[in-house]
Each structure stands twice: as structure tokens, then as C-alpha cells.
Amino acid sequence: CTSAGSAGNLQLNGDRRQATPLRPRLLSPARITKLHASEGLEQQPLQQPVQLESLHLLQKQQQQQQQPQLQLQQQHQQQNSQMLGPVSFQVCPWPRDRSTPSLQSAPSTQLPSRESTPPPTPRIGDIWKLARDPHGCRFVQDAFDNACSEAERLAFASEMHGHVWAAIQCPYANYVIQKCIGTMKAHNVTFVIDEITRRGPAATCKAARNQYGCRILQRLLEQCLPQHLEGLVDGLLSDALRLSMHIYGNYTMRHIMEYGQATHRHRLVLLLQEYILELGTDEKGGAVVAKALLHASPSDQCMLASAVLARPGLLATMSCMRHGHFASEAVLRIACSTGDCGDFEQACLQLAEGSVRLEGSRFGRSVLSVLRQLQSASTSSALRTFEL
Numbered sequence: 001c002t003s004a005g006s007a008g009n010l011q012l013n014g015d016r017r018q019a020t021p022l023r024p025r026l027l028s029p030a031r032i033t034k035l036h037a038s039e040g041l042e043q044q045p046l047q048q049p050v051q052l053e054s055l056h057l058l059q060k061q062q063q064q065q066q067q068p069q070l071q072l073q074q075q076h077q078q079q080n081s082q083m084l085g086p087v088s089f090q091v092c093p094w095p096r097d098r099s100t101p102s103l104q105s106a107p108s109t110q111l112p113s114r115e116s117t118p119p120p121t122p123r124i125g126d127i128w129k130l131a132r133d134p135h136g137c138r139f140v141q142d143a144f145d146n147a148c149s150e151a152e153r154l155a156f157a158s159e160m161h162g163h164v165w166a167a168i169q170c171p172y173a174n175y176v177i178q179k180c181i182g183t184m185k186a187h188n189v190t191f192v193i194d195e196i197t198r199r200g201p202a203a204t205c206k207a208a209r210n211q212y213g214c215r216i217l218q219r220l221l222e223q224c225l226p227q228h229l230e231g232l233v234d235g236l237l238s239d240a241l242r243l244s245m246h247i248y249g250n251y252t253m254r255h256i257m258e259y260g261q262a263t264h265r266h267r268l269v270l271l272l273q274e275y276i277l278e279l280g281t282d283e284k285g286g287a288v289v290a291k292a293l294l295h296a297s298p299s300d301q302c303m304l305a306s307a308v309l310a311r312p313g314l315l316a317t318m319s320c321m322r323h324g325h326f327a328s329e330a331v332l333r334i335a336c337s338t339g340d341c342g343d344f345e346q347a348c349l350q351l352a353e354g355s356v357r358l359e360g361s362r363f364g365r366s367v368l369s370v371l372r373q374l375q376s377a378s379t380s381s382a383l384r385t386f387e388l
Contacts, residue, residue: 286324316354
């Protein structure tokens with residue numbers, strides 16, 4: 001039976017009249033009696049809906065079919081428990097979600113914390129073997145970092161004696177040599193310098209051109225004392241022009257300008273001044289020139305800046321290069337700080353001639369921005385008269 005008083009199977013939705021079928025619903029016997037009494041109908045014997053009877057029959061049939069299977073499963077579980085005995089499960093001591101407490105389980109041993117136990121150290125005699133392994137080299141580096149004393153680091157480093165040249169060419173052992181230089185005292189790593197320089201200046205330059213050897217030379221220039229590096233730097237300066245334009249050698253030349261002695265820096269500046277056109281137009285050589293303009297002595301900086309301005313068009317060319325634009329900015333700052341209006345005006349003229357090319361390069365735009373800042377901050381009227 002359906003509810004009385006409904007005007008057909010039509011339903012109003014807003015302004016539209018849309019025919020949607022109403023879902024039939026089952027009514028209780030008391031509700032049906034009231035409806036019949038209100039409409040004046042005779043009460044007829046009620047019967048349970050057919051749908052409910054069919055559902056109850058299906059559920060009984062399914063339960064009867066599943067009972068044998070459930071009984072078999074219970075029998076198998078009982079047999080297994082009798083054969084294996086009681087089984088205890090151990091929960092992992094660290095829960096997956098650390099925000100929620102772990103489940104209660106049988107008592108288990110806690111894992112020792114890293115702070116309570118010292119890290120393992122490699123055995124003496126296996127250092128060189130582990131240093132050539134991709135995973136072993138990390139193990140040896142950690143041993144140098146976690147060593148308790150300099151004597152322990154010396155014991156580790158003693159096994160690298162005689163293997164420095166092989167480590168320079170190894171993609172893994174070179175990291176061990178670098179760690180040895182960085183963690184030990186300067187006078188204890190002179191064996192690295194001796195094994196490189198004893199092969200002659202040609203071998204020293206070959207190590208600077210190696211992708212792994214240049215890293216070791218850089219660490220030596222950073223950490224060792226100047227008196228220990230005399231022979232090493234002399235060998236490098238013997239081929240400074242080629243190294244300055246090499247893909248790996250230029251990093252060693254830059255470190256000489258930053259960490260080398262004053263005499264070595266001056267020798268390198270003289271070489272850069274002589275070959276400024278070749279080095280300034282080279283992508284790698286421009287980086288060495290920029291480092292010299294930043295770390296050389298004031299007199300050497302002015303001499304090198306004048307050499308750049310003396311080559312027409314060189315300043316604009318360097319301004320559009322990745323590393324060369326740092327050298328151009330340094331030249332502008334040096335020319336402005338010395339108070340020589342002639343050098344600064346000459347730099348502005350060269351940049352004005354290539355202004356179209358500079359505006360089209362992000363490196364050139366950086367140089368033009370530095371130029372405008374210097375012009376606005378300058379106190380000299382002569383420097384403010386020229387504008388791009």
C-alpha cells in the first residue's frame with residue numbers, strides 16, 4: 001500500500017512539473033488500519049509483504065550453506081593449534097605512526113640507541129681496500145670524522161701512503177684523501193703533497209686537469225701551510241695559461257688567487273695581463289680573471305683593469321658571459337673607486353657601443369645595473385655626466 005492523498009505519481013520541482021516515479025514504501029499494520037478507516041474501506045486480512053518473506057528465505061538458505069564450511073574451518077584451526085602450540089606475536093619496538101601509542105605485546109628487547117654505542121671503525125689493514133669501494137669510502141670518511149684523537153686519524157692515513165696518485169684517479173678514493181686533508185693537522189698531510197710533486201711539474205698539472213685531482217689540490221690550497229705548498233704552486237704556474245682555460249684546471253687557478261701567497265698571486269696576474277684577450281674571451285678564463293680582480297693586491301687590480309680597458313670591445317664581450325660579467329663589474333668598481341675619470345668614461349663608452357647586445361643578455365643587464373648604481377652614487381660631477 002502507498003500513502004493516500006497523493007495526487008498521482010507527479011512531483012513539483014520549482015517552476016517545472018516533472019513526472020518522477022515515487023518509491024513505494026512499506027507501512028506498518030496499524031498505519032494501514034488507520035488509512036482504511038479514514039477512507040471508509042473495509043478492513044481486509046493483512047499479509048506480510050512478499051519482499052520481506054523472500055529476503056528471509058534467502059538469508060536462511062545462505063546460513064545453511066555456510067554452516068558446513070564454518071565447521072570445517074574451526075576443526076582445522078583446532079588441529080593447527082594442537083600441533084603448533086600457543087603462538088606469541090612480537091610487535092616491532094617502533095610504531096609506524098609515532099603519534100599513536102604502540103600496541104601492547106609480549107616483552108621484547110629494545111634496540112640500543114646510537115648515542116650509547118660508539119660507531120664501528122674500520123680495521124687497520126682494510127682502509128685502502130674500503131676507500132676504493134663506493135660504500136666503503138663513506139665508511140672510511142665517517143671513521144675520520146668520528147675519530148677520537150689525531151693518533152687514530154694518523155693510523156688510518158698511514159694506509160693511504162703510496163696510494164695518493166691512484167686515489168687521484170679513483171672516483172671514490174679521492175673523497176678519502178679530501179677527508180684526510182680536511183680533518184687532520186696541516187703538517188700531517190704533507191705526504192699527499194710529496195707524492196704529487198715528486199713526479200714533477202708535468203704530473204702536478206696533470207692532476208689539476210683531472211676531475212678528481214683538482215678537488216684534492218683545492219683542499220691542499222685551503223688547508224696546508226704556505227711553506228709546504230711552494231713546490232706544488234710553482235709546478236702549477238708553469239702551465240698556468242692552459243690550466244686557466246681548462247674545464248677542471250681553472251678551479252685550481254682560482255684557488256691560487258684566493259688562497260695563494262702574494263708572490264704567487266702577482267706572478268699569475270702578470271700572466272693574465274699578458275694574455276688578457278685570450279683569457280677574457282674564454283668562458284673558463286674569464287672566471288680566473290674575475291677572481292684576480294677580486295683577490296689580487298690593489299695595485300695588481302688596477303693594472304689588470306687597465307689591461308681590460310686597453311682592448312677595445314673586450315669589456316662588452318666579457319659582460320655577456322657567465323663568469324666574465326663578474327670581471328666587468330669588478331673593472332667598473334675599480335675604475336670608479338680610483339677616481340680616474342678617464343678610465344671610467346672609457347668603460348662607459350665601450351659599454352654604450354654594445355648596449356643593444358647587453359640589453360639582450362641577462363648578464364649584460366646586470367653589468368648595466370651596476371654601472372647605473374655607480375653613476376648615481378658617485379660624488380664626482382664628471383662621472384655623472386655620462387649616461388647610457
